[in-house]
Amino acid sequence: MSAPEDAGPGRVDGTACGCDEAVERLWEYVDSELGDLDQKRVQAHLDECAPCLEEEHIEVVLKQLVRRCCQEEAPAALRLRIHEQLSVLRLRAVAEPEA
Numbered sequence: 001m002s003a004p005e006d007a008g009p010g011r012v013d014g015t016a017c018g019c020d021e022a023v024e025r026l027w028e029y030v031d032s033e034l035g036d037l038d039q040k041r042v043q044a045h046l047d048e049c050a051p052c053l054e055e056e057h058i059e060v061v062l063k064q065l066v067r068r069c070c071q072e073e074a075p076a077a078l079r080l081r082i083h084e085q086l087s088v089l090r091l092r093a094v095a096e097p098e099a
């Protein structure tokens with residue numbers, strides 16, 4: 001018996017953004033540059049979307065961001081910060097019981 005609203009664990013009522021937006025704003029999210037609402041939306045998505053937290057995926061995102069900023073490589077500090085943030089998100093995702 002499956003509920004009609006069975007959209008996976010950690011579903012947030014329409015507040016989570018999509019993968020594209022989450023990736024697009026990951027940088028700002030890590031830098032806490034987003035507004036309260038956007039910060040929550042990106043966080044809600046990352047909370048429930050494992051692929052967005054994959055290491056390889058993050059490397060791709062970093063490269064895109066760096067290219068946009070006309071730099072050769074992501075600054076080590078930024079890279080470190082993003083990986084720290086993702087570790088926290090991953091731990092939280094694992095700790096959360098799947099309802």
Ligand SMILES: [Zn+2]
Pocket residue numbers: 018019020022045049050051052
């Ligand atoms: Zn995603």
